[in-house]
Amino acid sequence: MCDHKYVHFESKKSQEYHVTTGMTEWTRIDYFFCEKCLDEKEKRKHETSRNKPEWF
Numbered sequence: 001m002c003d004h005k006y007v008h009f010e011s012k013k014s015q016e017y018h019v020t021t022g023m024t025e026w027t028r029i030d031y032f033f034c035e036k037c038l039d040e041k042e043k044r045k046h047e048t049s050r051n052k053p054e055w056f
């Protein structure tokens with residue numbers, strides 16, 4: 001058993017503008033790994049809006 005201690009190591013951002021709606025699709029994926037057992041996990045954020053979200 002591991003009491004995971006996750007460390008952030010990478011972020012990937014992408015944005016896609018939709019001409020028909022005038023909206024942008026914002027996606028951000030943060031990658032983490034446990035520094036003890038090296039287990040990996042990712043956290044995904046997604047939003048469709050006109051303006052850039054705070055987390056982007």
Ligand SMILES: [Zn+2]
Binds near residue numbers: 002005034036039
């Ligand atoms: Zn772990």
